[in-house]
Amino acid sequence: MPKAITVAIVGSGPAGFYTAEALLRLGRPVEIDIIERLPTPYGLIRGGVAPDHEKTKNVTRKYEEIALDPSVRYFGNVEVGRDVSVAELSDLYDAVVLAVGTPFDRRLGIPGEDKKGVHGAAAFVGWYNAHPDFHALVPDLNVRAAVVIGVGNVAIDIARLLVKTPAEMVSSDLPDYAARVIQGSPLTDVYMVGRRGPNDAKFTNVELREMGELENCAPVVDGVQLPQTVEDEPSERDRRLKAKNLATLWEFARRGREKKPKRVHFLFYAFPVEIFGGACVEGVRFERTKVEGGRSVGTGEYFSIPCGLVLPSIGYRGIALAGVPFDDVAGIAISNEGRVAPGLYAVGWIRRGPSGVIATNRPDGVKVAGHIAADFAEGAKPGRTQLAGLLSSRRVRTVTFADWKKIEAVEIGAAPPGAQRRKLASIEQLLAAID
Numbered sequence: 139m140p141k142a143i144t145v146a147i148v149g150s151g152p153a154g155f156y157t158a159e160a161l162l163r164l165g166r167p168v169e170i171d172i173i174e175r176l177p178t179p180y181g182l183i184r185g186g187v188a189p190d191h192e193k194t195k196n197v198t199r200k201y202e203e204i205a206l207d208p209s210v211r212y213f214g215n216v217e218v219g220r221d222v223s224v225a226e227l228s229d230l231y232d233a234v235v236l237a238v239g240t241p242f243d244r245r246l247g248i249p250g251e252d253k254k255g256v257h258g259a260a261a262f263v264g265w266y267n268a269h270p271d272f273h274a275l276v277p278d279l280n281v282r283a284a285v286v287i288g289v290g291n292v293a294i295d296i297a298r299l300l301v302k303t304p305a306e307m308v309s310s311d312l313p314d315y316a317a318r319v320i321q322g323s324p325l326t327d328v329y330m331v332g333r334r335g336p337n338d339a340k341f342t343n344v345e346l347r348e349m350g351e352l353e354n355c356a357p358v359v360d361g362v363q364l365p366q367t368v369e370d371e372p373s374e375r376d377r378r379l380k381a382k383n384l385a386t387l388w389e390f391a392r393r394g395r396e397k398k399p400k401r402v403h404f405l406f407y408a409f410p411v412e413i414f415g416g417a418c419v420e421g422v423r424f425e426r427t428k429v430e431g432g433r434s435v436g437t438g439e440y441f442s443i444p445c446g447l448v449l450p451s452i453g454y455r456g457i458a459l460a461g462v463p464f465d466d467v468a469g470i471a472i473s474n475e476g477r478v479a480p481g482l483y484a485v486g487w488i489r490r491g492p493s494g495v496i497a498t499n500r501p502d503g504v505k506v507a508g509h510i511a512a513d514f515a516e517g518a519k520p521g522r523t524q525l526a527g528l529l530s531s532r533r534v535r536t537v538t539f540a541d542w543k544k545i546e547a548v549e550i551g552a553a554p555p556g557a558q559r560r561k562l563a564s565i566e567q568l569l570a571a572i573d
């Protein structure tokens with residue numbers, strides 16, 4: 139019997155779990171340790187996916203089966219780079235797979251970006267999703283208008299969360315502290331602004347259509363900004379998806395003004411040049427754009443949107459872990475189809491960048507599991523027992539999967555009627571739930 143290949147997967151988001159799944163399916167002896175910096179597993183499924191899209195999170199049931207496989211062990215509350223280094227993991231494991239995602243906001247790089255009232259999507263979404271890094275953000279939503287910069291699904295999630303009624307959020311896992319702030323806000327208008335045209339918007343049609351079905355909020359689109367057809371799209375599949383979005387936007391535009399107290403405005407062909415105000419945001423100045431040769435270029439025409447809240451949602455980036463080659467422009471690890479260095483691999487957003495849906499991460503896991511199978515006939519390094527010893531010598535409090543289930547039981551027990559859970563937000567609360 140060959141010795142088990144020892145694999146450390148760093149990060150317990152979709153990419154980490156799909157890699158573990160693919161390794162288990164190799165049919166070879168493997169010992170897989172999933173190392174996660176938070177006490178809680180599942181990455182952006184818990185900390186990113188919108189609180190009112192409960193069904194999307196059901197995929198975690200599958201991940202739980204993987205975590206409970208006898209070959210898999212979960213080491214929560216262990217941060218690679220702080221508690222243990224990549225180099226140390228490489229000494230202890232045959233293979234180390236980075237599945238750490240890209241958790242930081244890309245910056246706009248314009249004046250006024252650091253004013254009070256500007257929150258990047260990673261921080262704002264993390265706040266309303268009870269992410270321990272952001273639960274203490276306390277954004278000031280005592281504003282009438284907000285500008286969301288970006289026209290992707292994250293931007294649309296943010297806009298929707300800001301305008302939904304309490305009744306529409308009943309079954310969500312929105313934490314009470316965020317519900318109080320959002321639902322107590324006098325906000326009436328959210329502006330979503332994209333630098334290119336409607337056919338370049340990245341939102342998917344289900345999410346877009348949802349904006350037309352909200353109880354208290356009407357979508358506002360100016361038909362002048364909408365083309366009649368989708369052109370210059372070589373992929374038949376993408377052309378169909380874009381045509382659906384365009385049809386939905388036209389349907390919104392034809393509705394005219396609806397009598398609802400809140401509005402989400404879709405604006406295209408504009409990029410922000412300045413966030414203005416005193417210490418706090420008072421508005422955003424935009425330059426109108428046109429698309430030339432596939433690129434958006436400024437027209438020299440400007441306009442402003444007064445607002446007290448700006449939520450840039452223009453993408454994410456990762457950070458370099460010591461010893462990992464990193465592309466600082468793209469904000470991702472440098473790899474060749476997932477191979478970073480001998481015995482070191484990358485999957486998911488830290489490999490490809492922040493795009494695609496949950497399932498897009500599965501092929502990454504399959505590919506890297508294939509690399510590992512090709513690179514190792516059998517295992518040679520000790521893996522988990524030595525990691526456990528190292529962490530305990532450093533007094534790191536590791537959270538096991540059984541501990542996570544205790545946390546989950548407390549969260550489920552605290553759920554109000556109709557909701558699945560009430561998340562605990564701080565590391566202290568999460569660890570206390572285990573005790």
Ligand SMILES: Cc1cc2nc3c(=O)[nH]c(=O)nc-3n(C[C@H](O)[C@H](O)[C@H](O)COP(=O)(O)OP(=O)(O)OC[C@H]3O[C@@H](n4cnc5c(N)ncnc54)[C@H](O)[C@@H]3O)c2cc1C
Pocket residue numbers: 148149150151152153154173174175176179180181182183186187188191194216217218219237238239240241263292295485486487488493494495496497498499
């Ligand atoms: C706001 C938002 C909403 C989304 N909504 C949807 C949706 O509705 N449907 C859909 O299909 N897709 C959605 N996506 C996309 C989906 O979430 C991603 O495709 C997927 O989560 C990427 O997986 P990942 O494993 O690469 O990264 P992540 O999910 O980010 O997981 C990375 C994990 O690594 C951990 N980690 C990071 N650094 C370290 C470290 N140093 N040591 C140990 N652990 C570490 C993190 O804590 C995290 O748990 C959404 C994305 C965002 C940002």
